[in-house]
Amino acid sequence: MLTWGLLALVGLIAGRYARELAAGFGPEPDDTRKEARAALARAVRVVPLPKWPFVVEGVTALAFGVLAWRYAATPELVPALLIAAWAGVVLTLTDLRCRRLPDVVTLPAYPILLLALIPTGRLPVATACGLALAGIYLVLWFGRPSGLGFGDVKLAGLIGIVAGAVSVDAVIIAGVGGQLLGGLWALGLLITRKGTRTSEFPFGPAMIAGALAALLAGASSHI
Numbered sequence: 436m437l438t439w440g441l442l443a444l445v446g447l448i449a450g451r452y453a454r455e456l457a458a459g460f461g462p463e464p465d466d467t468r469k470e471a472r473a474a475l476a477r478a479v480r481v482v483p484l485p486k487w488p489f490v491v492e493g494v495t496a497l498a499f500g501v502l503a504w505r506y507a508a509t510p511e512l513v514p515a516l517l518i519a520a521w522a523g524v525v526l527t528l529t530d531l532r533c534r535r536l537p538d539v540v541t542l543p544a545y546p547i548l549l550l551a552l553i554p555t556g557r558l559p560v561a562t563a564c565g566l567a568l569a570g571i572y573l574v575l576w577f578g579r580p581s582g583l584g585f586g587d588v589k590l591a592g593l594i595g596i597v598a599g600a601v602s603v604d605a606v607i608i609a610g611v612g613g614q615l616l617g618g619l620w621a622l623g624l625l626i627t628r629k630g631t632r633t634s635e636f637p638f639g640p641a642m643i644a645g646a647l648a649a650l651l652a653g654a655s656s657h658i
Contacts, residue, residue: 439507442517443500448483449521450495455481457528460537471539495524498647505651512600515551516650518544519597523643526590530639536586541593548596557600564599564606565592571610587638594646605649612645613638 459474485492498520506512522544526536552558569592576583594613598605617638624636 438510439500439503442503442513443496446496446499446517447485447492449499449517450492450524451481451483451485452478453495453521453524454486454491454528456540457525457532460529460533460535462533463535467538471537474537474539491524491528495521498524502650505653509555511555512557515548515555515597515600518547518551519593520647522593523646527640527643530586530637534584534635534637536584536590536639538586538589541586541589544593545596548593552596552600555600560603561596561599564603565594565596568592568595568598568606568610581635583638587642590639590642594642598646598649601650601653605652607649608652609642609646609649612648613642614645616644617641 456474456478459477460470464470499517502516502520503513506516522540525540529540530536549558549562552561569588572583572588572591576585576588591610594609595606598609620636620641
């Protein structure tokens with residue numbers, strides 16, 4: 436209990452940094468490198484204390500605490516899960532606000548997660564699952580590029596890696612769950628007349644929510 440409680444407190448601070456980093460991104464800029472440097476500088480300068488209304492910090496703390504509790508029996512997985520959770524918070528905030536999944540967050544997460552998974556002994560399976568899920572999303576992107584961004588393809592690879600480290604079942608749940616939640620979101624927009632059949636909406640949050648559901652469901656078929 437002490438460990439996951441402590442990690443929940445760490446999540447409060449991590450959430451503050453996630454909020455500030457996400458706030459540094461806007462609609463697709465002319466110079467993504469300049470934007471990335473400014474966003475990182477903004478996050479580094481932040482005072483590491485929760486800021487009202489504490490929503491982002493609270494959600495991050497909850498995710499950290501619950502994941503640490505859920506995987507208390509396999510603590511070697513926890514560092515990678517927390518890294519993925521933090522990146523997921525940043526990407527969710529950014530995608531909701533400006534419909535982007537910045538490469539400066541997504542791409543560095545690949546080597547960081549792979550390194551974090553080395554001690555678990557599950558790196559080969561996790562890598563294969565990441566490639567598989569990214570490949571599926573790549574096919575979907577080719578089939579309908581207007582309905583799925585290439586950033587979603589990159590995100591799918593990360594989700595496949597993290598879920599694959601848990602189990603193959605978790606990858607399936609994450610993939611299906613993301614599509615299901617995205618479909619429900621689109622249906623809700625149609626019902627409330629806030630969107631049409633051709634409306635674009637941020638799909639990343641649905642994918643991340645599906646991944647979180649898969650991680651909380653746990654493992655039943657380790658390879």
